[in-house]
Amino acid sequence: MKNLCFLLLSIVLFLSSGIDAAERGKSSKDDCKLISSSDAIKKAKRQADGKVVSVKLKRAGAKSVYRVRVLTDGKKMKNITVKACR
16 A cells, blocks of 8 residues: 555656646746846837836736836827847
8 A cells, every 4th residue: 555655656746747847948938038127228218219207027928028108308208118038
């Protein structure tokens, strides 16, 4: 009986470790190296001259973006999306 319990426990641990390895491989493939928020601000300022009001990171794996809000000289708010991945 002890041998059967040990065998079942071994099988469960073996199978669960394979799932974790597959998940780690998947998540690293979907992730990216993020640029800094200051780099995102510099890119946004090239598109719209003005004062940066806010910067928010929207994480979505390889499709992560920074949402930068810029108040232009004409007193209009401009929303700029900057890719967050290198």
